[in-house]
Amino acid sequence: MTTRPTEDDLLAVFTRADLGGDEKLDLMEFTLVLESLGLAWTRAETQDRFERADTNRDGFISYGEFRAVLEANGWAEGPLPAPQS
Numbered sequence: 126m127t128t129r130p131t132e133d134d135l136l137a138v139f140t141r142a143d144l145g146g147d148e149k150l151d152l153m154e155f156t157l158v159l160e161s162l163g164l165a166w167t168r169a170e171t172q173d174r175f176e177r178a179d180t181n182r183d184g185f186i187s188y189g190e191f192r193a194v195l196e197a198n199g200w201a202e203g204p205l206p207a208p209q210s
């Protein structure tokens with residue numbers, strides 16, 4: 126059974142990884158986040174995802190960008206799918 130992290134968990138993970146306290150993650154901090162979530166990506170994969178996550182190309186991952194990555198990969202609660210009738 127897998128439990129997906131809650132919003133509070135994600136914010137806690139993000140805040141803990143944000144060593145600089147500037148509310149954004151650099152590549153090293155992003156790597157720490159992934160490790161703390163138990164994700165084992167290679168350095169190349171991490172770099173690739175970091176670059177794709179950084180949608181505004183400022184070289185850092187904001188919390189919004191971080192959330193988007195997790196949602197895209199199914200690790201976070203996203204919008205509920207519309208009920209099928």
Ligand SMILES: [Ca+2]
Nearest residue numbers: 179183185186
């Ligand atoms: Ca960014």
